[in-house]
Amino acid sequence: MVLLGKLAIVTGAGSGIGRATCRVLARDGARVIAADRNLRAAEQTAKDIGIDHVVALELDVASLESVTKAVAASIAQFKQPPSIVVNSAGITRDGYLLKLTEKDYDDVYKVNLKGTFLMAQQFARAMIEHHVRNGSIINISSIVARISNPGQANYAATKAGVISLTEIAAKEFGKFGIRVNAILPGFINTPMVEVVPDKVKEDVLRRCPMGRLGRPEEIAEVIAFLASEKASYVNGSAIEVTGGLK
Numbered sequence: 001m002v003l004l005g006k007l008a009i010v011t012g013a014g015s016g017i018g019r020a021t022c023r024v025l026a027r028d029g030a031r032v033i034a035a036d037r038n039l040r041a042a043e044q045t046a047k048d049i050g051i052d053h054v055v056a057l058e059l060d061v062a063s064l065e066s067v068t069k070a071v072a073a074s075i076a077q078f079k080q081p082p083s084i085v086v087n088s089a090g091i092t093r094d095g096y097l098l099k100l101t102e103k104d105y106d107d108v109y110k111v112n113l114k115g116t117f118l119m120a121q122q123f124a125r126a127m128i129e130h131h132v133r134n135g136s137i138i139n140i141s142s143i144v145a146r147i148s149n150p151g152q153a154n155y156a157a158t159k160a161g162v163i164s165l166t167e168i169a170a171k172e173f174g175k176f177g178i179r180v181n182a183i184l185p186g187f188i189n190t191p192m193v194e195v196v197p198d199k200v201k202e203d204v205l206r207r208c209p210m211g212r213l214g215r216p217e218e219i220a221e222v223i224a225f226l227a228s229e230k231a232s233y234v235n236g237s238a239i240e241v242t243g244g245l246k
């Protein structure tokens with residue numbers, strides 16, 4: 001129970017990696033706020049794991065108003081802000097550059113990069129104001145930030161941005177006892193990859209030394225490590241969890 005007594009907020013908690021993270025953090029003793037734009041999905045996460053451990057919250061990470069409300073709601077319910085923040089909300093709108101629409105560019109930017117910025121800024125501010133020490137912010141980037149798949153310019157750019165944001169936040173927040181790290185998952189079996197064409201998936205499996213997609217729990221376990229005091233000197237890092245896919 002390495003996270004006993006800790007409070008966590010997980011975005012994108014209604015599906016995939018976010019949902020698995022809620023399960024693993026709760027297993028390790030944390031109380032978890034499962035936040036998602038899709039409230040029903042977040043409620044399902046809470047129901048599956050047990051409402052004694054997980055509460056659902058409607059949150060749009062792309063909206064400053066929604067994020068500040070989430071900070072206020074956490075403090076109202078738990079008398080303190082979370083010390084663990086997991087930014088897993090993310091979307092793809094793939095398309096080759098010459099055809100990519102402004103809307104698909106903006107939508108991906110708003111959720112993946114601006115959303116990570118708003119969450120990190122607002123929750124770090126609350127931690128500092130409430131004298132929370134041993135904070136841990138974990139941002140979910142992607143291996144696509146490094147392998148730059150054609151057709152994913154908008155997504156890859158936001159995920160590379162998440163790495164830069166993480167490194168700078170780690171430098172700025174270290175003095176407040178808040179660590180900030182990023183995880184770069186490879187191809188993980190979640191609803192997000194269901195839309196990836198079979199040909200692309202087969203190519204990924206060929207290039208992955210493990211020869212299989214990852215499971216959401218395999219990302220969640222690394223998140224739980226980074227959230228815990230076991231990772232007390234891990235800060236500003238970008239950890240690949242890809243089965244060796246490069």
Ligand SMILES: NC(=O)c1ccc[n+]([C@@H]2O[C@H](COP(=O)([O-])OP(=O)(O)OC[C@H]3O[C@@H](n4cnc5c(N)ncnc54)[C@H](O)[C@@H]3O)[C@@H](O)[C@H]2O)c1
Binds near residue numbers: 014038059142191
């Ligand atoms: N699945 C993969 O292979 C993979 C690989 C690398 C990185 N990632 C990243 O991991 C994270 C989780 O991906 P996943 O595979 O679990 O995806 P998913 O599609 O299964 O889940 C994403 C969740 O985010 C929520 N969400 C979307 N926009 C939101 C918003 N504005 N505010 C709050 N919640 C919002 C959705 O409702 C959904 O529940 C994403 O950031 C994704 O980019 C995934």
